[in-house]
Amino acid sequence: MFDLAGAAVESALAAGATYADVRVMVMRTEGMSARNGVIEGLRQSESAGLGVRALIGSSWGFFATPVLDRASATAAGEEAAAIAKASTMVSGPATRMAADPGGATEAHWQSTWIEHPIDDVGLSEKGDLLVEVTKRINDAGVALADASYAIWDTEKWLVSSEGHRISQRIVECGAGMSATAIGDGETQRRSYPGIRGQYGTSGWEIIRKIDLLGNADRIASEASALLQAPQCPSGTTDLILGSEQLALQIHESVGHAIELDRILGWEAAYAGTSWLELEKLGTLQFGSELMNITADATLPGALGSFGYDDEGTPAQRVDIVTGGKWVGVLSGRDSAAHAGLETSGGMVRADGYNRLPMVRMTNVGLHPGNSSLEEIIAATDDGIFMDTNRSWSIDDKRLNFQFGCEIAWEIKNGERTRMLRNPTYTGISPTFWGGMDMIGNESEWTFWGTPNCGKGQPTQIGHTGHPSVPARFRNVRVGVQG
Amino acid sequence: MSAARPSAASGLDRCDAVLEMVGGRADAIVAAGRGVTALTRFANSAIHQNVAEDNTYVYLKVIVDGQYAAATTTQTDAVALGRLVERTIAAARLRPADPDWPGLAPSAPTAPVEHWDDETAAASPDSRAAVVKWFVDAGAGLESAGYCATNGMWVATANSAGQRVASRHTSATIDGIHRTGSSDAAASSTSVRLSELDGAAAGAAAATRARASAEAIDLDPGVYEVVLSPSCLANMLQFLASAGFNAKAHLDGTSFVHLGEQQFDTSVSLWDDAIDPRTIGLPFDHEATPKRRVDLVRNGVTERVVHDRRTAAKAGVASTGHGLGQESFGAYPTNLFFGEGTGTQDDLIATMDRGLVVHDFWYTRILDPKTQVVTGLTRNGVFLVEGGKVGPAVRNLRFTQSFVSALGPGKVKAISADARLVGTMHVPSVHLAAWNFTGGAKG
Numbered sequence: 001m002f003d004l005a006g007a008a009v010e011s012a013l014a015a016g017a018t019y020a021d022v023r024v025m026v027m028r029t030e031g032m033s034a035r036n037g038v039i040e041g042l043r044q045s046e047s048a049g050l051g052v053r054a055l056i057g058s059s060w061g062f063f064a065t066p067v068l069d070r071a072s073a074t075a076a077g078e079e080a081a082a083i084a085k086a087s088t089m090v091s092g093p094a095t096r097m098a099a100d101p102g103g104a105t106e107a108h109w110q111s112t113w114i115e116h117p118i119d120d121v122g123l124s125e126k127g128d129l130l131v132e133v134t135k136r137i138n139d140a141g142v143a144l145a146d147a148s149y150a151i152w153d154t155e156k157w158l159v160s161s162e163g164h165r166i167s168q169r170i171v172e173c174g175a176g177m178s179a180t181a182i183g184d185g186e187t188q189r190r191s192y193p194g195i196r197g198q199y200g201t202s203g204w205e206i207i208r209k210i211d212l213l214g215n216a217d218r219i220a221s222e223a224s225a226l227l228q229a230p231q232c233p234s235g236t237t238d239l240i241l242g243s244e245q246l247a248l249q250i251h252e253s254v255g256h257a258i259e260l261d262r263i264l265g266w267e268a269a270y271a272g273t274s275w276l277e278l279e280k281l282g283t284l285q286f287g288s289e290l291m292n293i294t295a296d297a298t299l300p301g302a303l304g305s306f307g308y309d310d311e312g313t314p315a316q317r318v319d320i321v322t323g324g325k326w327v328g329v330l331s332g333r334d335s336a337a338h339a340g341l342e343t344s345g346g347m348v349r350a351d352g353y354n355r356l357p358m359v360r361m362t363n364v365g366l367h368p369g370n371s372s373l374e375e376i377i378a379a380t381d382d383g384i385f386m387d388t389n390r391s392w393s394i395d396d397k398r399l400n401f402q403f404g405c406e407i408a409w410e411i412k413n414g415e416r417t418r419m420l421r422n423p424t425y426t427g428i429s430p431t432f433w434g435g436m437d438m439i440g441n442e443s444e445w446t447f448w449g450t451p452n453c454g455k456g457q458p459t460q461i462g463h464t465g466h467p468s469v470p471a472r473f474r475n476v477r478v479g480v481q482g
Numbered sequence: 483m484s485a486a487r488p489s490a491a492s493g494l495d496r497c498d499a500v501l502e503m504v505g506g507r508a509d510a511i512v513a514a515g516r517g518v519t520a521l522t523r524f525a526n527s528a529i530h531q532n533v534a535e536d537n538t539y540v541y542l543k544v545i546v547d548g549q550y551a552a553a554t555t556t557q558t559d560a561v562a563l564g565r566l567v568e569r570t571i572a573a574a575r576l577r578p579a580d581p582d583w584p585g586l587a588p589s590a591p592t593a594p595v596e597h598w599d600d601e602t603a604a605a606s607p608d609s610r611a612a613v614v615k616w617f618v619d620a621g622a623g624l625e626s627a628g629y630c631a632t633n634g635m636w637v638a639t640a641n642s643a644g645q646r647v648a649s650r651h652t653s654a655t656i657d658g659i660h661r662t663g664s665s666d667a668a669a670s671s672t673s674v675r676l677s678e679l680d681g682a683a684a685g686a687a688a689a690t691r692a693r694a695s696a697e698a699i700d701l702d703p704g705v706y707e708v709v710l711s712p713s714c715l716a717n718m719l720q721f722l723a724s725a726g727f728n729a730k731a732h733l734d735g736t737s738f739v740h741l742g743e744q745q746f747d748t749s750v751s752l753w754d755d756a757i758d759p760r761t762i763g764l765p766f767d768h769e770a771t772p773k774r775r776v777d778l779v780r781n782g783v784t785e786r787v788v789h790d791r792r793t794a795a796k797a798g799v800a801s802t803g804h805g806l807g808q809e810s811f812g813a814y815p816t817n818l819f820f821g822e823g824t825g826t827q828d829d830l831i832a833t834m835d836r837g838l839v840v841h842d843f844w845y846t847r848i849l850d851p852k853t854q855v856v857t858g859l860t861r862n863g864v865f866l867v868e869g870g871k872v873g874p875a876v877r878n879l880r881f882t883q884s885f886v887s888a889l890g891p892g893k894v895k896a897i898s899a900d901a902r903l904v905g906t907m908h909v910p911s912v913h914l915a916a917w918n919f920t921g922g923a924k925g
Binding site: 033043046047048058065082087089091092127146148185187266267272354356390392394396400 | 531
């Protein structure tokens with residue numbers, strides 16, 4: 001594979017590229033879904049091909065082919081350079097590349113797993129699990145029971161015109177389930193472990209650990225109870241978020257806001273820009289002094305972990321918010337150079353051989369504090385505890401957000417009281433984070449995985465991780481009604 | 483472009499070769515696709531990402547005694563296809579039988595329509611860059627961003643029940659924004675033919691609105707009359723289609739749909755028709771069922787939902803040709819048409835005493851499928867209208883609104899006659915009596 005990639009790099013350079021890199025990727029995926037005791041979908045895929053990225057002037061030209069022979073690799077290199085040349089009709093300042101802190105490396109990296117989720121665990125066992133948990137939910141009186149898993153096994157080989165020759169194999173998987181109770185005028189859903197499940201850079205062991213069967217009865221009874229629960233009241237109150245919901249809050253209002261390509265305007269037409277301005281890096285107060293966030297691609301088992309990014313930069317841990325102050329961004333080599341940063345943060349990835357690498361979140365997470373969830377509740381006189389994401393919406397600058405959760409409980413005098421249905425909350429990012437005054441401790445720290453982060457044109461689906469804990473936020477508007 | 487020119491015959495030959503490999507061991511359906519997809523992306527008024535790919539795939543689903551599995555590959559040599567067949571048959575045998583398996587689509591002809599243009603299929607990066615340049619140059623002094631994309635794909639599908647269909651489709655889109663320091667505005671155009679895209683006109687429209695939005699005011703949240711541009715209506719229809727007119731949602735009881743009831747204003751008619759020459763796409767679905775017109779809403783009365791073979795069998799009807807190959811999702815009407823009224827969007831605005839004209843929605847998410855309550859934000863231009871005249875621009879607002887009730891009986895004041903293609907939906911502008919804005923720029 002290195003030789004094929006090398007041939008494509010050479011042909012791109014010969015056609016005029018000032019820099020070129022090539023990713024050969026072979027990816028196996030498997031997914032199964034069950035509804036009410038019946039397997040509804042079983043799909044496997046195998047994709048293989050190479051993508052050439054060629055730089056001329058201000059633009060990247062990119063061409064991908066699924067045909068893995070020398071002639072096709074050479075032609076793809078020429079095509080990528082020709083596409084880059086066509087861009088000069090509407091050109092900008094020349095694109096530069098910041099340094100790769102690892103240098104031009106020859107290396108191999110592989111994630112770890114105990115049970116390979118495709119090769120070591122039979123389809124029958126996996127199907128039986130999904131059938132059993134959905135039947136269990138139905139038996140508990142809920143009309144719609146869903147369960148699913150997804151597996152990715154990716155091998156890739158990177159060659160660059162600067163001398164990178166890096167191979168990696170990354171195995172990821174996860175699973176989840178939901179119970180949907182149907183009432184006269186609305187539906188109520190409870191999911192476990194999170195809205196889509198739990199995912200990691202891991203083998204099947206992550207799915208054994210989450211114990212779907214052991215939680216089926218609970219989510220079924222909660223879904224049914226929600227149909228009878230009172231509506232979440234409207235007003236301003238203290239809000240406690242469970243760690244899964246806070247993980248999505250981090251993803252949407254911190255993770256996307258700190259993407260350097262958004263800050264530079266490269267995503268302006270589609271994903272949007274950011275309320276963060278580069279000149280305020282290092283001085284802006286993003287949140288309360290308790291807020292410490294890092295982007296750490298080295299966390300074992302987390303979904304945003306890898307050995308090297310898709311430009312060959314080694315995985316790094318980067319401080320993003322320290323003591324509430326904004327101190328870091330997510331970057332790649334070109335965006336870092338545009339922003340005047342010395343080195344890349346190593347956060348550039350593509351979701352397949354046929355996509356251009358772009359800035360993606362790694363494991364963007366909140367560091368734990370000192371309190372347990374029960375201590376946070378006990379310290380709250382009047383508030384609402386919301387858990388498990390149901391809906392999410394945020395503006396194109398990542399400022400104005402509104403989230404819905406599946407379930408909530410009223411907190412009165414330090415105790416969790418009645419269940420509430422249709423809970424929502426809304427706010428403005430820095431104000432919201434500025435109101436965070438209690439944070440869950442290390443025993444509550446969970447590495448949530450988000451396997452469906454959409455970005456870019458053509459759209460790419462990124463896998464990101466979000467270490468998170470429960471936390472309390474003061475004076476939040478809740479109960480927005482339609 | 484280096485990709486070989488595919489054809490219907492070569493696609494069906496590939497399908498037949500795979501069916502032969504399966505032989506008598508299983509029932510099977512095979513789809514083979516080949517083409518070139520390309521996208522020229524610009525930001526800060528310069529092309530920065532310019533991509534293309536030779537897009538090739540083979541999809542196989544096999545059914546062994548009611549047990550089935552599906553797989554895809556990008557590798558089309560005989561060894562890879564043989565591996566695909568063996569792996570898929572083995573997987574099918576390991577899963578439980580599906581009591582709801584509806585069988586393969588029977589042999590039936592597709593409508594003789596092709597949404598295709600040779601020039602678009604062979605579009606060069608230079609021709610896309612030219613459209614981008616026209617868009618960018620139309621906004622002198624502004625920053626622009628967006629993309630110009632061209633696609634040309636052949637798709638052939640065959641099954642062991644004798645159904646064999648093949649067709650091809652092209653599409654071209656210019657979609658971009660112009661930006662002042664304080665405002666953005668968008669314009670887009672989609673067609674089967676790249677030659678029909680007017681980058682300069684789209685760029686000028688976006689630039690004019692961006693400049694007009696530069697001095698936006700804050701407006702208190704509340705209920706306002708609105709004129710919604712076609713892109714907003716298309717956004718609404720996605721939710722109505724996926725969570726409502728999808729027969730799976732209807733059978734599950736999570737859909738808002740009540741067949742035969744007056745759920746919409748009498749001025750609302752909605753249908754799906756992949757055969758109409760104004761749309762783009764294929765005349766058959768993922769299961770090889772020919773597509774045909776399906777009237778979903780007629781004069782405000784909800785009449786039908788769309789089916790794939792699984793939901794059709796459960797409901798005791800024929801598939802409408804809207805399967806996506808994702809049984810867990812169900813069926814989706816890919817080529818919606820919203821019935822037009824009279825006049826232009828400007829005519830709708832002229833009859834609005836006080837309200838807002840909204841040009842785009844952003845980040846819309848459904849809170850409950852049955853009530854169709856959705857939250858989202860405005861984007862790319864919102865203007866206050868008073869006395870039928872467009873006034874100042876308004877800073878973006880958040881809304882939380884039931885999409886069904888917004889189009890409900892008595893709620894649609896007017897519909898324009900200037901519908902256009904947004905993605906694969908043909909939609910006009912609408913004037914609605916009430917829209918619930920629940921937050922402003924300050925929360």
